[in-house]
Amino acid sequence: xxxxxxxxxxxxxxxxxxxxxxxxxxxxxxxxxxxxxxxxxxxxxxxxxxxxxxxxxxxxxxxxxxxxxxxxxxxxxxxxxxxxxxxxxxxxxxxxxxxxxxxxxxxxxxxxxxxxxxxxxxxxxxxxxxxxxxxxxxxxxxxxxxxxxxxxxx
Numbered sequence: 001x002x003x004x005x006x007x008x009x010x011x012x013x014x015x016x017x018x019x020x021x022x023x024x025x026x027x028x029x030x031x032x033x034x035x036x037x038x039x040x041x042x043x044x045x046x047x048x049x050x051x052x053x054x055x056x057x058x059x060x061x062x063x064x065x066x067x068x069x070x071x072x073x074x075x076x077x078x079x080x081x082x083x084x085x086x087x088x089x090x091x092x093x094x095x096x097x098x099x100x101x102x103x104x105x106x107x108x109x110x111x112x113x114x115x116x117x118x119x120x121x122x123x124x125x126x127x128x129x130x131x132x133x134x135x136x137x138x139x140x141x142x143x144x145x146x147x148x149x150x151x152x153x154x
Contacts, residue, residue: 005096005115007152010088013050016042016077017070017086027065034069034082041083048074054130056088069128088128093149096123097132101141105129112148126149 018034035053042049050129051072059066068086076085094116098108109127116123128149 001098001100001104001116002111002115002148003097004041004100005094005112007092007119008095010091010093010149012090013025013072014074014076015070015086015088016047016073016083017056017068018082019084021064021066024063024065031069034143037081038069038071038083041080042071042073042077045077045080047077049053052130053130054088054128056128057129059125060127092152093128093151094119094123095150096148098144098146098148099144101144102146105146109148112150115151116152122153124153126151 016038018038020030020034022030038053049071051121053069053071056068056070057065058068070086070088072088077083079085094112096112096115098105098112100108113123128151130147130149132145132147134144134146135141
């Protein structure tokens with residue numbers, strides 16, 4: 001379900017983000033429009049994405065997702081509408097790649113979190129998902145790839 005996890009140190013990156021807080025059931029309705037708005041704002045400012053789009057989940061409860069939809073950028077974005085400048089900090093993370101449809105991500109996260117715990121590592125509260133390949137690359141959901149990043153404490 002997931003690739004063999006690794007522990008690594010990330011580098012700081014500039015990002016453009018939209019902060020979203022929605023009931024869990026509404027996440028599919030806000031993702032597409034949010035990504036479109038984000039990419040259109042970045043392009044309108046003449047800024048190039050510097051990687052794949054991502055979500056940074058700040059708080060996940062059974063009922064609510066509090067997260068940022070973001071994209072790494074080459075230069076700082078100017079705040080416009082819901083889009084604001086942000087950053088992916090340098091951090092120590094546990095990382096793996098999940099391959100498959102988005103509906104399987106919950107169990108894949110469970111497998112990844114169990115691996116982190118088995119290693120005696122302490123994850124931070126937040127997590128990052130980088131959407132490496134998805135529906136834009138083809139309809140075969142078994143080929144979609146999502147990078148999971150869990151910041152580590154200590």
